[in-house]
Amino acid sequence: MPQLGKLALAIALILAVYSIVANIYGTRRNAPDFVVSARHAIWAMCAMVTIAVVVLWISLLHSDFSLEYVAAYSSTTLPTVYKFTSLWGGQQGSLLFWTWLLSIFTSIAAFQNRRRNPEIAPYALAVLAGVAIFFLLMLNFVTRPFDLLATVPAEGSDLNPLLQNYWMAIHPPSLYTGYVSATVPFAFGAAALITGKLDDGWIRSTRRWAIFSWFFLTLGNMFGARWAYEVLGWGGYWAWDPVENAAFMPWLVMTAYLHSVMIQERKDMLKVWNLSLIGLAFGLTLFGTFITRSGVISSVHSFTQSGLGPYFLSFLITVTLAYTALLIFRSKQLRSPAEFESYLSREAAFLFNNLMLVGIAFAVFWGTIFPVLSEAVRGVKITVGPPFFNRVNGPLALGLVFLMGIGPLIAWRRTTTSNLVRSFAAPVAIGVATGIVAALGGIRQWYVLTAFSLAAFVIGTVLVEFRRGMNARRHMVSEPRAKALVNLVAKNNRRYGGYIIHIGTIVAFVGIVGSSFFRTEVKKSVHAGESFTIGSYTLRFQGLEQTDTPHLESATALVEVLRPDGREITVMSPAKLFFKRPQQPATKVAIRSTPFSDLYVVLAGIDDSGQTATFEVFLTPLVFWLWAGGLMMVLGTVVVMWPNVRERAAIATALSRQSTDARELADAAPGGD
């Protein structure tokens, strides 16, 4: 069986190389059969990688410890779901999973473009296959998932206990999907540079891919934060770990890209900037992989050091240099007749929004690599942790939120002062009122007051936009309010879906600010029957329950939560887990979440008699709204991506125009290539 996996990966590598040769030869020699053959090779490559994945999955499910990978990341007692997720629990398996996603996305892109984008699609597919070749080379020659052990152990070493959590089935696949799918718009951007077809065709063709990637990066970051919140037991959800940063940076850059492409689509400007942003987003996904697998920067997420670092760094440098060279080579063609009339315009707001997003991405990047710089320059190891990132990004986040409020309400080209006053009067009033009410409510921190005021201002601008659109519809087609609202969103899904995403972002921002500034913490050791208080809650320790399974032992504390009047609200069950292989303790947190605050109970210790337990309890306000905001962002993205007949017609027109242009060009050309 493992031999089949090995063989499949070797054939996949050959097919990927062939697809590049056939695509480029077929396009340059005007031999469509080769282009078709290249497409088939891509699909066959995907089939081969799928076979390798299935082989590894079967080996994991059957606990085939003759495979080094299975022996290292699974065991006979590991629950089936985690045997399944072990595919991406270790170095080789996760690279295979990455390659599998890439081959699937490349196959989908090949299918989508079988009759469109005849000039750039073959080159884009060649770039995608080029990236696949790098990963397949790693899997075939450097970090092989199908290596066999000389002596087969009776039992495997098991999956890291921290990864034995249901989020393991959700978070890595989401994040990987976001990372890998960013390769598609990057490949089309690179193909546009290679072919010189530099209009917005490549953006229109890959818009859904870019949103898809952004969507999964959002999910990946949110799920990662939730996983950390539920598992790590420190009451927080974001620790600015280098690998968290590596997932956050591409999200920031993709967000900037999704805004700035609107300017190119609308005004044919910012071609260099958009190509740079998509190149940067892809580069950052590689950077994230490099960080996780190189051991250059220490992180709780790192895989065991494998010597992959230099390969990833070389690939990252090669891609960056090649892409930059292409940008320079095409710089004259990328110049466009830019029109910019006023700073009081939507394009100006988008430019500043891009500045802030890329500025935050740079601050995160800088903080992430600064320990390496410090060691290289001074020979001194330092740590750049949460205090740095919070202090640097805090003010930038306020600027970004302010711009989120400005953008939607000002017009393209220019806005008159009277329009500005009319549009912003209500949102500014809401923002100011919010600040005053918050101050009267007892909030004194300037950052929180500013953040809440700005958040209310942004929500105000979005509400005004919805109201304006709804009234326009009611006026034009005499619809009742609710129907007008639904039709408004349905017929302008990109725009209003975007506003829903804005609301979600702001709601999440409020959750982040509230939970960061107002957390209360109590640590208590109590005997069974004793109680202690936090906020308005009284917690009574009832006793411990012990369980023992072949896989783990656990001690669960039963904690009764009471209101001030003594009525029971619920019984919470934080636990300590002791995994048997590898022998490692872990914490199971108990969380009671309400829109006001989360009660977060950690069983920090138990004495030998089992009668005294130490609890660490956090009361964190508004953290609920972080997850609620994430859900709204998901909903907004679904609205944005919902198939829109008008948009399809626009793409079809753009594509038919491209084909016409291509035909005219071919007719005008004196000969073939």
Add this chain to the structure above:
Amino acid sequence: MRAKLTLASSLVFFVVALFAFFSPELSNVSRETFAAENPTNSQVSEGLTCQCGCGLTVANCNMPTCGFSVPMRREIDRMIGEGKTRAQIIAFYRQQYGEKVLSAPTTEGFNLLAWTMPFIALVLGGGAMVLAVGRWHSHQPSAPSDSNPATPPATFDPELRRKLEKELEERR
């Protein structure tokens, strides 16, 4: 005018209601934060990085058997009891473990670059953007002085046609 007032007043009502909902909880917790048990321990241990490999601060490392953060938090408690300040305790650990134990770079020497570079980059980026915008502003296409507006162009500019088509599609 009346409609505007209704809108503004309903929005203000919405905000007030929202904060009537949130603020008692926030202000309650806000006061609690300062009354929390051992707040100084958290303040000190937030400034120190755990060296067990978890990547978290000493305050946040929750490994039950951590050989670094668990004894360090106890030691911090003891030093607070002895009346030492946050700065003194952090200086003590810095001397013992080196700069890597601090959870953020210091604000001296080379480390100043860590703090200032993001803002320098932002200012440079903003400056570059303003310059670019200024150039676009000054290079705006204007009608040539010798052109005759009464004479229509012989052929419709394909670029203009493309833009027009795009705008029409978007409005359709």
